[in-house]
Amino acid sequence: MSKAFKPATKLSLDDLNKNIIDAEYAIRGPIPTKAEELEFQLNTSAVNKDLPFNNVVYASIGNPQQLDQKPLTFSRQVISILQYPDLIKQREVLISSGLYNDDAFDRANRLFSQIGKSIGAYSGTQGIYGIRETVARFISKRDGFPSDPNDIFLTDGASKAATYLLSILCQNKSTGVLIPIPQYPLYTASITMYNATMLPYYLDEETNWSTNAEEIEKTVVESIANGVIPRVIVVINPGNPTGAVLSFDTIAKIFKIAAKYGIVVLADEVYQNNIYYKDVEFHSMKKVLRTLQRDHQGYENVQLASLHSTSKGVFGECGQRGGYMEITGFTDEVRQVITKLASISICSVVTGQALVDLMVDPPQPGEDSYELDKNERLTIHNNMKERGFLLYETFSKLEGIQCQKPQGAMYLFPALLLPQKALEEAKRLNLLPDEFYCLRLLETTGICTVPGSGFGQAEGTWHVRTTFLAPGTQWIKDWETFHKRFYDQYRD
């Protein structure tokens, strides 16, 4: 070790993968990062706490259990048994003490028979076969068309599945990926990371963020003329951040384009259980595809991947990272590449896989946990519906804010009609106008949201995405007060 040498310098950004440097993910962008700093400031006695609020309200991310949403009791009973099978030895005692329901043990035993010895063992690449059978039964029942467990991949949330597929399907800049605008920023981040070309199709805000198939086909045709092959279309239904729910007919039109131009459909359906009005219905893309294939010629080559997750719905088990993907219509050689890529991460977390089972196969009438489970689900669902509607009504009354009525998901994406003086002030601060608004909202009230620019928006329009998960009404009142003062300050 004695000989001297001249040490090299450290890496700079120039030495890194440019595509990853360029990727942006607003959900964890500057505003949420600032919120975490403020929260740290509030919780740390050493730092001056001179802030105009007492706590941070995270309306920036669909993370229900960070707020007041309780996990479903039946699911957690079952997973705790899977984690600690010694509980089974005292089944009777635990039931008579009221800690556990009988059917939780039945379910845990069934899952053990499928998983094998332990949830601490890696599963096969696609996930536990028995759980995939249960998922396939759920899909078959939901759609009225058969589903095959061999087409199911259990994944770490839905994000993992989306990035898997996009990484396989993106070759270079001549690969085009159609995404709705506004969209969930995982998609723009992935397209940037995998060095493909983004092909935006704009949702129509005036008609409740509806999807226009003609607009999509126009984008496809233009893209082909420009030498970019449209390879994938991302469809988010119910929409994030818009909450819009697609009609059967709109989905059918999307499939017609997919069939005609050979475009893979990536259906992000993680909010399929977050539907709040009786006149709104969720149609799975798989069901629509099978209907078209049954009734029409020309749809036999369509390739579809549908994603679902335990993080949303009434589950809200974000931190547990459960999810699944169903693939339909891919050739065997392409399927093998998808499986190979999944195998490199060995398997998804096994308790997340078990949660998928619990999500798609809840307690049934006559089983011990049925009533409690049904009530818990209903309460969570109704809470979301009420909070969403209250927030929507509040926005509707305010000057300079325009909000579409939420049909599904757990977000509102109102437009901000900002006065000229506010636009100028934002410019002076080197911020986008929506960033300026969200930053002021955060600094004044502790409410953390995400600027619309992180999701994409029509040029010259500005939005804010907020969840409607936060409990209570005080934060809504605080927002209202802030908004009025903001307008008073900047009104032209």
Next chain:
Amino acid sequence: MSKAFKPATKLSLDDLNKNIIDAEYAIRGPIPTKAEELEFQLNTSAVNKDLPFNNVVYASIGNPQQLDQKPLTFSRQVISILQYPDLIKQREVLISSGLYNDDAFDRANRLFSQIGKSIGAYSGTQGIYGIRETVARFISKRDGFPSDPNDIFLTDGASKAATYLLSILCQNKSTGVLIPIPQYPLYTASITMYNATMLPYYLDEETNWSTNAEEIEKTVVESIANGVIPRVIVVINPGNPTGAVLSFDTIAKIFKIAAKYGIVVLADEVYQNNIYYKDVEFHSMKKVLRTLQRDHQGYENVQLASLHSTSKGVFGECGQRGGYMEITGFTDEVRQVITKLASISICSVVTGQALVDLMVDPPQPGEDSYELDKNERLTIHNNMKERGFLLYETFSKLEGIQCQKPQGAMYLFPALLLPQKALEEAKRLNLLPDEFYCLRLLETTGICTVPGSGFGQAEGTWHVRTTFLAPGTQWIKDWETFHKRFYDQYRD
């Protein structure tokens, strides 16, 4: 939907990302896939069961709980409480019934105070801060040098951390990644996927798979001359598949090269607790780096990322996907890119994060679970040591097989000195010689291993990787019988 259109064809391999098509991961390659088919055949009554064995022995993957290894009781008690906090309400009853130890509740309460309301909530991008503090304390104590929780990332196993870093550090074919040969195939797969250039440095089989720093520097110099910048060196210590453990001096020499040429060190240290002999010591790369920085000039710019996992050691909690990465010496701008990339997958599974806490902070003397936990750890450790030694001794007696004594990890990687007739038979079957041996072993005995070609090996040599985790001695006898007959059949 009435207008007819000409449907497009399905995607073929030509339409996909070539780098992903080319990536290979032998741990889930053709032999393990064949093993799964055979197991399905054994378990399915409808299929003819005419196989010469009754069950498949998975010696292909370090997956202890798939075999007979039990999870550590204390960990599972704690995680079950995190999953089902209602258990806390009946703490006294559960303790007096013998189901739970007192300290399991204490630990669960401590973890809740760090996690917040629920393990079902997303955590921050780097993971729960309190758990990262515990990890930093563990590292400080292990190394005798301070560690900072801000440098810790809690990750889904160690694989995720490795792929994160490599995806950021690989720009294109002019980025070189030094990897030991033989290596764990995650690294070759990642290098292929991220389109970088593999720079192999060969471990010396004759001297117990030792690492030769001169050989590494020669590779670095040649690579630079060829226009490929050596950007990362992967060091696996203890080695997978070799089981070799690096000396302090060898690690110091590697850091000298890293310092001189500005090469990031990626230290895969997931087997740090799998050391089986008193005269063998694990030296963490962080400790060696801090020692060099304290005692010598020139090491101030070294950039290191060290990986650890809950999947190995005596934990074996593979399916729970816990792990951490500690980064050292990177600039702030590079750190921000690492954090940004991690944020796109939102967070690692929160129960896996809690398992990391339990791994690095086991029960202490005086606590209720201490004795049980200590005994469980010792039993698992001794089992592995005994099984490893037995397998090594068996190989040592056999004709045509040469095995280095295992120092660490959970694998043997013996060389197969195959007779000419076996080489010819393999060629006739269009298989590599080691694939041919492993396939015959599987089809004859049900023992699933991975051919050495999946890990890399010196030209003209052939190996097989086997874990020494499978219980009992029958499978070892079966292998011995198979091997003798194989040699009798093909002896020149």
